[in-house]
Amino acid sequence: MSAVALTPSLPVVARKDRAALWRAYGLLAPLVLFLLLTFVGPIGTLLWRAVADTELPQALPTTARALSAWDGVSAPDEKLFQPLVQDLRAASPRDLASLARRLAYENPALRALLSTAKREAAQLDGSAASLAALDPRWLDNATWQTFKRAAGPVGSYHLLSAVDVKHDYKDGIVAKDEAGLYRSILARTFSIATITTLVCVLLAFPLCVFLDRRTPRTRNALLLLILLPFWTSILVRTTAWMVLLQDEGMVNALLLASGLIDSPVHLLYNRFGVILALVHVMLPFMVFPLLAAMAGCNRLLVQAAYSMGARPLRVFFQVYLPQVLPGLAAGALMVFIVTLGFYITPALLGGPADQMISFYIAQFTTGTLNWGLASALGLVLLVATTLLYLIQAHLARRGAEGVKR
Numbered sequence: 251m252s253a254v255a256l257t258p259s260l261p262v263v264a265r266k267d268r269a270a271l272w273r274a275y276g277l278l279a280p281l282v283l284f285l286l287l288t289f290v291g292p293i294g295t296l297l298w299r300a301v302a303d304t305e306l307p308q309a310l311p312t313t314a315r316a317l318s319a320w321d322g323v324s325a326p327d328e329k330l331f332q333p334l335v336q337d338l339r340a341a342s343p344r345d346l347a348s349l350a351r352r353l354a355y356e357n358p359a360l361r362a363l364l365s366t367a368k369r370e371a372a373q374l375d376g377s378a379a380s381l382a383a384l385d386p387r388w389l390d391n392a393t394w395q396t397f398k399r400a401a402g403p404v405g406s407y408h409l410l411s412a413v414d415v416k417h418d419y420k421d422g423i424v425a426k427d428e429a430g431l432y433r434s435i436l437a438r439t440f441s442i443a444t445i446t447t448l449v450c451v452l453l454a455f456p457l458c459v460f461l462d463r464r465t466p467r468t469r470n471a472l473l474l475l476i477l478l479p480f481w482t483s484i485l486v487r488t489t490a491w492m493v494l495l496q497d498e499g500m501v502n503a504l505l506l507a508s509g510l511i512d513s514p515v516h517l518l519y520n521r522f523g524v525i526l527a528l529v530h531v532m533l534p535f536m537v538f539p540l541l542a543a544m545a546g547c548n549r550l551l552v553q554a555a556y557s558m559g560a561r562p563l564r565v566f567f568q569v570y571l572p573q574v575l576p577g578l579a580a581g582a583l584m585v586f587i588v589t590l591g592f593y594i595t596p597a598l599l600g601g602p603a604d605q606m607i608s609f610y611i612a613q614f615t616t617g618t619l620n621w622g623l624a625s626a627l628g629l630v631l632l633v634a635t636t637l638l639y640l641i642q643a644h645l646a647r648r649g650a651e652g653v654k655r
Contacts, residue, residue, distance in 0.1 A: 293632075295625075296625050296628050296629060296632070297625075297629065298625075299408075299621050299622055299624075299625035300408055300409055300622065300625040300626040300628070300629040301404050301405065301406065301408070301409065302402070302403065302404065302405075302622065303352070303399075303400055303401070303402030303403060303404060303405035303407060303408075303622070304402050304403045305345070305348045305349040305351075305352040305400065305402070306349055306352070306397065306400045306401055306402055307401065307402050307403050308345050308348070308349075309337070309341050309342075309345035309346050309348065309349040310333075310334065310337035310338070310341060310349065311337065312333040312336055312337050313330070313333045313334045313337045313397070314401045314402070315333070316329055316330050316333040316334075317330065317394070317397055317398045317401040318401060320394070320398060321419065322394075322395055322398050322419025322420075323391075323419050323420050325389075325391060326388075326389065326391065326394045327378065328376060328377060328378065330394060331376045331377065331378060331381055331388075332376035334367075334376075335371055335374045335375070335376040336376070338367055338368050338371035338374075339371045339372065341368065346364065346365075346368055349364065349400075350364050350365065351619070352400055352622075353396060353397070353400060355411075355620055355622075355623070356396050356399070356400075356407070356416075357393075357396050359387075360393065360396060363385055363387060363388075363393070366384065366385065367381075367384060367385075367388070370384055395418070395419055398419065399416070399417060407622070408622035408623050408625065408626035409626045409629070409630075410423070411426065411432070411623055411626065412432055412623065412626035412627050412629070412630050413432065413433060413630065414426050414430055414431055414432050414433050432610075432627065435605075435606075435607050435610060436607060436630065436631075436634075438603075438604075438605075438606065439590055439606040439607045439608075439631075440590070440634075442521070442524065442525065442528070442589065442596070442604070442606060443585075443586050443589040443590045444586070445525055446525055446528045446529055446532060446585065446586075446589045447532075447536075447582050447585045447586045447589065449525065449529045450529055450532055450533050450535075450536040450581075450582075450585050451536060451578065451581075451582055453529070453533060453536075454533060454536040454537045454540055454581065455540065455578075457537060458537060458540045458541045458544050459544065461473070461537075461541055462541060462544040462545060473541075476533070476534055476537055477534065479530070479534075480534040484531055484594055484595065485594055487527070487530060487531060488527055488531075488594055488595045488598050488599060489598070491523065491526065491527045491530070491599060492518065492598060492599065495517040495518045495523050495526075495599070496517075496518050497514040497516065497518070498514070499517075499518075501517060502514040502515060502517070518599060519599065519600060519601045519604075520600070520601055520604065521600065521603075521604050523599040523600065524595060524596050524599050524600040524604050527595045527599050528589055528592060528595055531592075531595065532585045532588060532589055535581060535584045535585050535588060536581040536582065536584075536585050537581070538581070539577045539578075539580045539581035539584065540574065540577045540578055540581050541577075542577055543573070543574040543575075543576060543577020543578065543580075544574050544577070546573075547570065547573045547574055548573060551569050551573070552565055552569055552570055555568075555569045576646055579642055579645070579646060580646075583638065583639065583642050586638070587635050587638070587639070590606070590607075590608075590631060590634075590635060591608050591631070592606060592608060593606070593608040593609060593612060596609060597609055607627055607631055610624075610627060611624045611627050611628055612624075614627070
């Protein structure tokens, strides 16, 4: 039998390769579907909700088209009044309620103004006089500017509100009346995350040095102690801290018994309690990347530096630290990003001035049903963390290139 007869033909090999490829795609399909449903889908919904402004076009479609032609500066006239009256007569109560809620985000008085106009729509003829008799605010330019900002279907109101500004059609981008509210919340969130990260670094570095110098058996036993609280629910750990830190809790009892204090120290419902609990939760995220980097450190370089007469501080900063810096940066970035999204711990252990941005996102989502502002705040947080990640990745890439050189 010839060798050619034993060799499969090319079409047969191609069919087998295609079948193997399709089997591989079939195995990947559940993972891709899972990512689409749990990651891509929610992120897409977040992006859309942050810029969506569909209430007014749905409730008052003719008015929305008229508003798109209005410059937002000139005095409102019958070109706006007549479409408004026409739409009010045909608008459904449900669509009008959604629009009233959207307008109330910007001006609460517009809810009653719109409801009154709906009740009296049959008596209105679309003239300035009839609307002025109903309520003089219908002739106010500011009222119609609010309507124009909600004319959608895509708008920037929620995104601008997330950074405490709004679009005025005469003055451009101006500060809102409550200027600085959400910017201060964002600053507080980043401040808490930064402090938590720094404390985790200060605690994890000497701990990892200690663990790195132990035998594998001892190291594994100690790592198990670190993992045990990590496997416990965050809610359980936060509740435990509430018991420990209260005025009659174990911490104050020990301090009073030792004579260090004469009266209980308020450790709960303040920034100290929040930071302490967050560090407890996030410390394992810092320990494991840093310990892995220390385990891969080339100790021959450290010994060579000492043999050349280098001082300990110089060896640490110029030889040892550059080798563990990627693990340190990875752990710090993980701690920082995860801390930014914490909700339960600050809500239970912090006071009103210690709530992070996730608390307000949850409040707008479930409390006031302001999904647009909640999504806008989430988008601002997402953009900030993405930029931080890109900066860290760029610095790590430059550091790796520098090591190769």
